[in-house]
Amino acid sequence: MGSDDAKPGNVSDAINAAANLAKAVPIYDDALKPIASETGKALGTVGRVVNVCLAPVRGLVWSAEYVENWVETRVSKKLENEPEENIQTPDLAIAGPIIESLKFHGQKPEISEMFASLLASSMMKNKASSTHPSFVDKIRLMSAFDAQVFAYLAKQQTTSTTNIRRKHKVFTGETELYRFCNEDLLTLALGKGHKGDEVFRAVQASIETLVGLGLIVARDDATLTAPQRIKDYEKSEKSDWFSEFVNRGEVNGFTFSLKRSSVLLTQVGQNFSKSVFR
Known part of the structure; x- marks a missing residue:
């Protein structure tokens, strides 16, 4: 040539x-074809139910x-x-x-x-x-929610997050109840249909997924000190998402407190964001 x-x-x-x-x-059609006739006969009703459940999936394949x-x-x-x-x-x-x-x-x-x-x-x-x-x-390897979370983090570059901790009045030590959340991310999770405690857990799980993909670093031991980030911490901590914990007093022997944390993009995450957002 x-x-x-x-x-x-x-x-x-x-x-x-x-x-x-x-x-x-x-x-690879084999993974999505209806259950083979012989298998269907063997499985009977279960096979038919599975086949019906897979029908919408087959329809989504482009x-x-x-x-x-x-x-x-x-x-x-x-x-x-x-x-x-x-x-x-x-x-x-x-x-x-x-x-x-x-x-x-x-x-x-x-x-x-x-x-x-x-x-x-x-x-x-x-x-x-x-x-x-x-x-x-x-x-x-991302869910639609992971993609939204990463888009938010990529725009921020460095993100102020808050951990909710709890301590029992009898047992020593504190434990992390929820980690790496802020009000914007929690609002995203709420918009995805999560409710109650699952809102916090969905954000934490997404952060852990993005950490596993090497796109971000989540730091329990690092607090952002830029003036705008300090304002972000203060605003988030006063929001209903977090203030309800520290204002509820003792619950079943537990008291709650907030700890500032942070999320930063890795170099891979920066390159990735420049490649996937246009």
């Missing part, structure tokens, strides 16, 4: 090349043609202001897994938009070097 053949084409050619991968990446059209539309939109000379054919190690993932995760807008932005970033000459193939798996 000559040197000219290796050069990327114009913007539409590069986008179409990425979109056309949808036809080349197979959907076809290759749908993925192709969606990618072409969304990536074109994200690259519409880029100079043509800055557009290149994406790395197959990034584009291929994205196409495959969209078939199964595309119906979640928070996730599909991150995939589209990541693909667009991999096609930009000035951003491709910081767009790592592992970013595909990081998106794939």
